[in-house]
Amino acid sequence: MGLRAKIGIAISATAAVVAVLVGVLVHHHTVNAQLDLAGHTLDGRLQTTAQDRAAGIDTGRGLINPPDLPRPLKALAEGGRRGVYLDLSGRTPYLWAATKLGPDVVALKRPYDREQQTIEALDRMLWGAGAAGTALGCVVGLLVAHRLGRRLTASAATAQRIAEGDLGARLPRTGNDEIAQLTAAVNTMAEALSGRLRAERDVTANIAHELRTPVAGLVTAAGLLPPSRPAEMVRDRAERVRGLMEDVLEVARLDARTEEADREVRPLGELAHRAVAAAAGQGGGSGGAASAGAGSGAARAGANGGIRVRVLADGLVETDPRRVERILVNLISNARRHGAAPVTVEVDDGVIRVRDTGPGFPESLLTHGPQRFRTGGGRGGTGLGLGLTIAAGQARVLGAGLAFANPPGGGAQATVDLRGARCPDGDGSGESGGGV
Template structure:
């Protein structure tokens, strides 16, 4: 149930409750006043009838020792009281009054039909007024809730856009000092502060990477001049890793900006996939059979796509490397039309990645699943390509990354790929 419905129901229920309470109060007060007025009138008549009977004169409408008297009234008269009683269970409503004079019981009665009819007419008017008032309150409540709901929905959509990375999203301020206006100001202020912090973070990261580029290049060159041996291999390997990490940081900084553009041409997706996967295997440090494993490429249905081949290859290479590093062999890359799926047999993506997407510099070392920069670069490249990159954990286990390039498909065709075939990165050149 949405907020608009909740507010409308609450206002309608409140209006209906107020109408019912007011109707009951008016009904009770009116009935009490009518009965008091009728009792005063019939008690006056009873007093005159008692006086006349004492003087030996009986009025025509006075009952002397009648056979039928309502039980409660007879009980009160037998106790020596002068009493009145409203009888509603007979053919018509009747107001009785009685008193004792010596051995005689003197009773007068008067029809109460007109008062009962007036009360019923009043109840009908109250019901109509209450119903119309409730309907009007419902319309007004739904209208107010709609206006408030639209403003809140705009705030929620803007917050979602900001969370998805659109730091230019802002709410349009409106006049007023209500809570929603304060929320609008708060969301815009939060977006400004977040944009400033992220911009500063990206600038610092890019500047540091740029400053380190020359020293690291010198370090790699110096490491290459070391005499052969295990110590030299270790230094060279560490220098290459630092150089690669620095290049990744620079690439992330470039992808965060808005200047990156895809250089498109028409390519066969199957061949792009083979080129991307060729030579990509388990990273250094993998043990056992995984250390020599290679990704298997399966071409279910090839197609031509108009895209930036270099960026597609970079994206797929990062996905395959991540599958080996944080999953388990076998790693399968499947091309099905304009969709490329990268699957592994590991424990799957962590819930944080599935919920929020790749986050740069965030790793899952506590759970044994590091994300690093590879998936962040892959997501950035996919965004530049206009493609859709999604992550999931299939029911059969493992992790699956899907690169959807169907928006760039030029048309079906095997492009000489041998559709439906399978192979590995090692035999793709054959």
């Protein structure tokens, strides 16, 4: 049950309880007032009748020792006291007054139905007023709850946007209540977080820019070294440093959210093959692979370095091919580095799945998504987590979906959803490919 429903129910229940209490109090007060008035009137008449009879005047209004006199009143009168009693035992209520006069009991009796009808009419009015008050309380409660709930929902949505990276999200400041204080706290938090992250990105980007020239010189100098094992190691480390520097700069550009996609119409299967070839060229690896529709499976198996490609249903997509290949290369490289062979790339009608048979993604990545400077994609214990961070950033630029999961059969699976970029006239007929 949401907060709006709780507030509405609380206000409605309070209005109903107040209406019932007021109705009960008014009912009892009216009944007692009417009974007192009727009792005083009848008691006065009884005194007049008893005085007349004591003087020897018979007005014919008094009843002498009536047989239907209620027992409580009869016992009171025989004890020498005068009293009034309301008899509700019959179909018609009667008001009695009785007193002792010598050896006899003198009593007066009158119907009480008119007063009873008045009380019943009053009860109906009270029930109607209570129902109307409760309905009004429900409406007011729902309006108040809707207003408060809308403000709280806006605060929660803004906090979620900030958590997802939209550091420019802010809440309008309205009112002076506790929710306004929450709004001010959320905005202050967003300002502080935005400033710290902006400073962090600026420092990182500035360091990467400053390192660009010396790293480029280091790579050039390493290329001039005579062929040898030490020279090969120096060149390899220099290339790694340059790659890391370029990744940091790319993350800074993606964080700035200024990147735009250059869209072209391309077959999705072709983009997958190009990405596999690029990923295979980044690192070695033995093992076979099969390419969908390939005429020479053995040759491609060696070229793809143990990466299997399966095209179940191909089609044309309007997207940025460079960014799609960048996403797939990073996903494949992460699978090869932190997973286990074989790595399978599957194209299925606008969806590309990259799956390995390793230990799977960690729970932190599945829960919070890729985070920079977290080791090894969460699996290998090494690395800076930039590859998956870049993949997620490029997918955001493309408007594509990127999801991570650990399938029931084991391993890890990353899914790139480009179905929103499919061309209606694209070729949906698929090719099938098998692994070796």
